[in-house]
Amino acid sequence: METRVLDGIINRLLEVRGKPGKQVQLSEPEIRQLCLVSKDIFLMQPIFLELEAPIKICGDIHGQYSDLLRLFENGGFPPRANYLFLGDYVDRGKQSLETICLLLAYKIKYPENFFLLRGNHECASVNRIYGFYDECKRRFNVRLWKAFTDCFNCLPVAALIEEKIFCMHGGLSPELRNLDQIRNLKRPTDVPESGLLCDLLWSDPSKDIQGWGPNDRGVSYIFGADRVLDCLKKLDLDLICRAHQPADKKPKFGFGTFTSTKSPTPPSRIKSFLGAMV
Template sequence: MVMKGKPSFMKKKKSKNSKASKSKATVRSTVVSTRTKNNKTVLSEQDKKHVRWAYSILMRVLESGKHPDNELTRVIPPDECMNFLAQVRTVFWKQASMVELTAPINICGDIHGQFSDLLRLFDKNGFPHRANYLFLGDYVDRGKHCLETILLLFSYKMIFRNHFFLLRGNHECPNINKQYGFYDEVVRRYKKPGVWFAFQQVFTHMPLTALVGGKILCMHGGISKQMNSLQDLRIIRRPFDNPQVGTLAMDVLWSDPSNFEKDYGPNSRGVSVVFGKHALWKTLKKLKIDMVVRAHQVVQDGYEFFANRRLVTIFSAPFYCGQFNNAAAVMQVSRQLVCSFVVLRPRKKVARRRLMPAK
């Protein structure tokens, strides 16, 4: 089903805590059956087995860290982790380079290993058994709990594969996450570089863009000179390790908006380009879409508009790296493509145990 209306915006919402009173057994039943019944998705016996496995991984991630014997790498040993990642890779490979989605859906920006804040995000907007999600990349690096973060997201992807979507960010590339923390965390905690390589194999297969309701184009970075039609995005070839310089894939992962009059210019990051409002408007017209939603940059209020609200940057890691006093945001898109924002204010310390899903 494709939405015909144009996106519009509401004032930002006050956050409401997600409340549930289900036991673990009831939640498990919801995880396995509710979505398939309501949306007529038929799973093979093998797929059902993988869903149960993903649920087991999910619960171990959520329970890990409460006491020394529950350290994540003990409850999810390296061999099991690598086998699980191989199954996640298969799920991504079955999806297109551009996934085409319907609303309602929640759209989230960078997470960067801020596991407690990710749980806060779900607590405010609904855990994935109650809401649809699209994440725009950058799950690892810089934060303290990258393993918990990425395994939680991959578990949800396996369980809700038609309702929970993860795009690739520039930090899901080996030349980046080997430098900015993920490699060091994996090797320090698992003692096996092979686990890091297994994660890279998953990252190389992830989708790069998403189209919501036929009108809202989503990616991690931004637009490109080479973006002449939606078909250009559909035919980006995967898998690849690091995007080649000058390619559409590079710009989708790396480009940034800029307040200048030219269409495109050099990017201060040293890779890809920056683009102006005129380039954006031309691209929207060529692609016959209404707006672009992207991540990739810290913004003070969690979201920031560009070019008369035809582009919005979303960042979903509050108090980023413990250094920025920024808020985080989630963009909620209704069935009618009405867009609103839920903002999470920064907290310096968050009690992890309180951020478990309500039982």
């Protein structure tokens, strides 16, 4: 993708800073190119990212484009800071297209400093229902939605920071025995209805159980603090960092509240982020 074209797209997407709700009308060929080029980058990089600090970790955006811009204003626009987003870029909010286009553009511009994980809403069967399909159809056409689907099917699904902080959108899986299982997942792929990939995008922690239990979402599992501690010990990790739930719903597991990923001995072993930045 020509630098001039990419920079023009980014500049237009940033022109609406301070104008909440104002749409940016990129052309269909421009958006298709963002999907195709970023897809190739995702496939060139591993499905399980291994990253270094410092890096800012961000939770669900869900089409809230003004919030995304405000997040960059607070944390620093790329490349001033390195970023890892934990998924759920589309659906629910009114500007999923602007949101995902800026994120893909930054991925293309700074492929070694800007990282995007897959969330459960980066899946055709989900975003067909919760708003992204309708936004693509209303503003462009269904073919463009399918181009995004092809791109989403190539996103990485988990990350490891400094070999100690395990990041994903959803949570743990009863099938997870070692990290090579994630490294060996194949792409492109849709999200299956069960199994390791499904759980990484869908499962939730719960303070009310030990072990594993059925998830009220109707997909995947909930897991207790004992499963978190077991996973950390088995995989020699310090922290699990995930999104997928509002902050007021995150279980604290009796360890207190984790406040800094830089702490050598974090008081909590699992942290949830939704529309937040660490």
